[in-house]
Amino acid sequence: MRKKMKPQDIIWSDQHCGVHQATVDELEELMPDLKGLIATFPENVYDYIWDVKVHMLMPGQYPCIPNWHRDMVPRDETGKEDLSKVTPEYPMYLWLSSGPLTEFQLEDGHSYKIRSQTWTKFTQLDLHRGLPSSDFTWRGLIRATHKNLNISSPQVNNPFGRKSALRRHCQVYLDANNFSW
């Protein structure tokens, strides 16, 4: 019988790029090694849409957006975020295997890094930013987004109308001032 995997047992370098706006069934079919971890999710998994991103990082590379921003704020026809349309009663969760850890900003302006290997709940109103990797490392990111946030719509987070649940690309972001080759 196959041993049940603990979250920390996932070998991220063995995974493919991840999934894009997948149902939990698609996620578990495409990334079966994550089943044990998904079983620890604190809410009903069927109420959420799933993104997984797997990165091979070098020092100085950012696996996610490096400036302060909010996730899943609906945009108007010009592409500008419309904060009157947010519904923070529908949450999101972020889970990171390891650093670089995402930094969140409190209302008083102070900021803190989230814990790795922990489901961190947040909403469309929470400002956050990615930090650069300090190591050569593999990193897994999981973001669960409540389905009522309509992330698959062009106004929220699918401007290209992408439909494939298998993630085929993973981008990194660079601070060109610190980059050398």
Ligand SMILES: [Fe+2]
């Ligand atoms: Fe973000």
